[in-house]
Amino acid sequence: MIQMSTEEKLIKHFDKNYGRSSGFRLDKLKEECMELFDAIENYELYCNDQSYDHLLDEMSDVLAVITHVASIFNGTSDDLLELAIEKSEKRVFNPKYKKH
Secondary structure (H helix, E strand, C coil): CCCCCHHHHHHHHHHHHHCCCHHHHHHHHHHHHHHHHHHHHHHHHHCCHHHHHHHHHHHHHHHHHHHHHHHHCCCCHHHHHHHHHHHHHHHHHCCCCCCC
């Protein structure tokens, strides 16, 4: 039996529970990013185990929604990470690479 990757499990679960409307998922991404910003501020203020756990929880939410949005546009989280690495490497020599 072929086992699904964590990303495949997430996409299957999110497709079933939240659908594949990019508009709705982008709204959710905005919400999750705001919650992450709040969690970062909270962690920087308190620096305790509870604020750290909350920070990780919010980061996982953002990553999950980004992964789902990528799948809606036929991409993967690995695709996104590879693009980020490429851009960072090329900006060493060309700071304007892919800046719009």
